[in-house]
Amino acid sequence: xxxxxxxxxxxxxxxxxxxxxxxxxxxxxxxxxxxxxxxxxxxxxxxxxxxxxxxxxxxxxxxxxxxxxxxxxxxxxxxxxxxxxxxxxxxxxxxxxxxxxxxxxxxxxxxxxxxxxxxxxxxxxxxxxxxxxxxxxxxxxxxxxxxxxxxxxxxx
Amino acid sequence: xxxxxxxxxxxxxxxxxxxxxxxxxxxxxxxxxxxxxxxxxxxxxxxxxxxxxxxxxxxxxxxxxxxxxxxxxxxxxxxxxxxxxxxxxxxxxxxxxxxxxxxxxxxxxxxxxxxxxxxxxxxxxxxxxxxxxxxxxxxxxxxxxxxxxxxxxxxxxxxxx
Numbered sequence: 001x002x003x004x005x006x007x008x009x010x011x012x013x014x015x016x017x018x019x020x021x022x023x024x025x026x027x028x029x030x031x032x033x034x035x036x037x038x039x040x041x042x043x044x045x046x047x048x049x050x051x052x053x054x055x056x057x058x059x060x061x062x063x064x065x066x067x068x069x070x071x072x073x074x075x076x077x078x079x080x081x082x083x084x085x086x087x088x089x090x091x092x093x094x095x096x097x098x099x100x101x102x103x104x105x106x107x108x109x110x111x112x113x114x115x116x117x118x119x120x121x122x123x124x125x126x127x128x129x130x131x132x133x134x135x136x137x138x139x140x141x142x143x144x145x146x147x148x149x150x151x152x153x154x155x156x
Numbered sequence: 157x158x159x160x161x162x163x164x165x166x167x168x169x170x171x172x173x174x175x176x177x178x179x180x181x182x183x184x185x186x187x188x189x190x191x192x193x194x195x196x197x198x199x200x201x202x203x204x205x206x207x208x209x210x211x212x213x214x215x216x217x218x219x220x221x222x223x224x225x226x227x228x229x230x231x232x233x234x235x236x237x238x239x240x241x242x243x244x245x246x247x248x249x250x251x252x253x254x255x256x257x258x259x260x261x262x263x264x265x266x267x268x269x270x271x272x273x274x275x276x277x278x279x280x281x282x283x284x285x286x287x288x289x290x291x292x293x294x295x296x297x298x299x300x301x302x303x304x305x306x307x308x309x310x311x312x313x314x315x316x317x
Binding site for chain 1: 163164207208209212226227228230231232235254255256257259260262263264268295296297298299300301302303304305306307309310311313314315316
């Protein structure tokens with residue numbers, strides 16, 4: 001008789017930039033119950049405030065400083081190598097798109113939940129995330145319908 | 157004490173000046189996180205970028221929080237169960253890139269305890285409320301449905317070798 005190995009827990013990398021994006025990601029934590037989660041954000045001190053650990057800090061960037069992409073990519077790549085996630089989930093913004101794109105290269109399933117702040121149309125980063133998200137969600141039913149995204153509900 | 161926060165990025169002179177004028181008429185302290193740019197606020201206690209722990213402490217102590225319609229602030233009001241008055245930033249007044257805050261405010265106006273202030277002239281009346289309703293903690297039905305949907309996807313994802 002050979003011992004049957006217990007299936008390991010699902011590993012998740014959950015990344016969002018600081019502020020509203022991060023808070024929304026924190027509101028989704030009950031969905032990660034029973035999983036091994038590594039958190040990542042752009043503002044030191046935030047994970048501690050929310051008791052989110054382990055956590056890594058990655059540099060932030062936006063469309064106005066795209067030159068930082070290689071640095072951000074390198075740091076997210078490091079987090080992916082350490083975490084080896086089955087799932088990468090983000091609520092935004094550009095570092096989140098980067099994490100989904102790299103996570104997909106690593107073979108993870110990817111989830112984009114567009115910020116609830118985008119009540120009229122998908123965010124620009126959300127539109128970019130479409131190509132690399134296996135599950136692509138809006139938090140507004142009418143935005144989901146117009147954009148072709150999925151909709152389950154909203155954190156508000 | 158009233159906590160005024162307009163986020164950490166953009167200034168919001170329309171709101172800050174209205175709160176400054178209101179503060180001149182009352183003895184109640186107004187702690188203000190006024191964002192970037194210069195603005196008249198002689199009657200407020202302005203703070204720069206607040207570290208998370210201090211932000212949380214001021215938020216918890218506030219009688220009412222007055223804010224722009226930023227999601228971070230709205231979720232904080234839920235987390236700390238404080239009464240919240242929001243003033244949406246208007247793109248037409250140069251307060252944001254687009255009117256997403258107005259859309260958020262319209263959505264919250266129906267069915268939540270958030271008070272939406274469309275004109276800053278309405279602020280004194282809203283602040284005079286003696287027992288403003290605090291935002292409830294915990295997920296509503298829509299939040300619970302989002303969690304369930306995400307859980308389902310995560311459970312169905314194959315584990316990597």
